[in-house]
Amino acid sequence: MEVLFAPLAAFLAVILLPPLYRVLRGPTVFDRLLGASVVGNKTIVISCLFGYAFGRIEMFLDIALGYAVLNFVGAVAIEKYFSSREAGR
Amino acid sequence: MPRSPAPARRLSLGLVGRALLLMALWLALSGLYDPFHLGLGVVSVACVLWLDRRLPRAAGASRGEAEVHVLRFAAYCGWLLGQIVLSALHVAGVVLHPRMPVSPRVVRFRSDQPNGVARMLLANSITLTPGTLTVEVEGDAFTVHALTEATARGLLDGTMQAKVARLFCDRPGRAVYDVRWEE
Amino acid sequence: MSILQEVVAIVLFASGVLFMLVGSLGLLRLPDFFTRTHASGKVDSVGMMLCLGGLAVHEGPTLSGVKLLLVIAFVAVSSPVAAHALARAAVRSGLRPWRGAPDEGGPDR
Numbered sequence: 001m002e003v004l005f006a007p008l009a010a011f012l013a014v015i016l017l018p019p020l021y022r023v024l025r026g027p028t029v030f031d032r033l034l035g036a037s038v039v040g041n042k043t044i045v046i047s048c049l050f051g052y053a054f055g056r057i058e059m060f061l062d063i064a065l066g067y068a069v070l071n072f073v074g075a076v077a078i079e080k081y082f083s084s085r086e087a088g089r
Numbered sequence: 090m091p092r093s094p095a096p097a098r099r100l101s102l103g104l105v106g107r108a109l110l111l112m113a114l115w116l117a118l119s120g121l122y123d124p125f126h127l128g129l130g131v132v133s134v135a136c137v138l139w140l141d142r143r144l145p146r147a148a149g150a151s152r153g154e155a156e157v158h159v160l161r162f163a164a165y166c167g168w169l170l171g172q173i174v175l176s177a178l179h180v181a182g183v184v185l186h187p188r189m190p191v192s193p194r195v196v197r198f199r200s201d202q203p204n205g206v207a208r209m210l211l212a213n214s215i216t217l218t219p220g221t222l223t224v225e226v227e228g229d230a231f232t233v234h235a236l237t238e239a240t241a242r243g244l245l246d247g248t249m250q251a252k253v254a255r256l257f258c259d260r261p262g263r264a265v266y267d268v269r270w271e272e
Numbered sequence: 273m274s275i276l277q278e279v280v281a282i283v284l285f286a287s288g289v290l291f292m293l294v295g296s297l298g299l300l301r302l303p304d305f306f307t308r309t310h311a312s313g314k315v316d317s318v319g320m321m322l323c324l325g326g327l328a329v330h331e332g333p334t335l336s337g338v339k340l341l342l343v344i345a346f347v348a349v350s351s352p353v354a355a356h357a358l359a360r361a362a363v364r365s366g367l368r369p370w371r372g373a374p375d376e377g378g379p380d381r
Contacts, residue, residue, distance in 0.1 A: 004282065004285075008285065008289060011289060012289065012292065015289075015292060015293050015296045016296075017296075018296040018297060018299055018300040019296055019299050019312075021300065022299050022300065022308075028305055028362070028367060030305050030358055030361065030362040030365075030367065031305050031308065033358060034299070034305065034308055034309060034312050034358060035299060037312060037354060037358075038295060038296065038299055038312045038316050041292070041312075041316050041317060041319075041320045041347075042292060042316075042320070044320065044324075044343070045288075045292075045320055045323045045324065048323075048324065048327055048340070049327075052327075057331070057336050058120060058335070058336055058339075061336055061339045061340065061343070062118070062339075064343055065118075065339065065342065065343050065346070068343055068346055068347055068350070069346070071350075071354070072346075072350040072351075072353070072354050075353075075354035075355075075357050075358055076353070076354065076357050078357070078358065078361055079357035079358065079360055079361040081361075082361035082364050082365050083360075083361065083364060085365075114342075117335065117338050117339065117342060118339065118342070120335050173314070173318060173348075174318065176314050176318075177291060177314050177315050177318035177319075180298065180310050180311060180314050180315050181291065181294040181298075181315050184294055184297055184298035184301060184302065184311060184315070185294060185297070189301060189302070189303075191302065191303065191307055193304070193306060193307055193369050193370060195369055212356060213349075213352045213353065213356070216313060216314075216352035216355055216356055217314070217352050220310065222306065222309055222310055222313065222355060222356070222359055223352075223356050223359070224306075224356070224359045224360060224363050225360055225363060232363075234306045234309075234359065234369055236307060236310055
């Protein structure tokens, strides 16, 4: 499977582009956030693949876990922001 | 559903159980087993438990109500896993279809659930099942966005609502009522 | 490392990558925010879980494998919550779902 890691990571990097387009162009701010979370999902997998490529999977797995947590906290924080703005009106 | 009168007990796992669970998580994440790092683990578990005690509790999440039938829950998890895969295949089929047959509908319904944990579980399960997405939960009223009208009708037959309610009590209330289609 | 383990890992990872590709395409093709949430919240996270599952099978029963399973469990719990949170924020800020008029080419805002 090791020989497949580099091409798979490259392919994942290519399919990062559509959500990136959504981040740049998305008609509403929520489309941008959605695009960012999808970019985050793919980044998690790519960082795991990087871990195998560099032979330091433990370290890169911690990064991936941290990224997953941040992705989630970001979405919830945005929800809180909009809810509190709504309540403040 | 009668509210349980006990106000103070609010955890279904117990302090020791949660401490052990957190410590197992620490051991899995740290990977270093010398006394210094184990000590750090004990300190952080204690900190987390202390912080957790200070958190305000959501209403209806107290102990007696939130106890779950373990076997039914395991069966439910298996069923849900199948639903997740079906859901991904369904949405993938819609996306790859050349004409993209989407006709989104928003539907509101009410469902009697025994407690807040059950409502949370139901909202998450709706999001995970094919073509439906929970948009808003207020009390027992759920607002759901569906990719097509057929997927919304599949949700409104009440199978999942009854399954979730039966995780917590033996005689669930009405699974689905007061259905309103928006627009 | 056995052949069977490798085959299972590659199949899981490849199907995960395919799901991620479909998720990306869905984000590009679908007409409005809510329908795109369906693509990202389900297809993409299932793809990611399959990818990480493939890596976990490749890794086998080591500490890293356990960590990979932890990441999968976290994503399984958090992705519907995140999708719901974004959708709720969108509704609260006044975004209305697209109603699928066939002659109009796009969303209503």
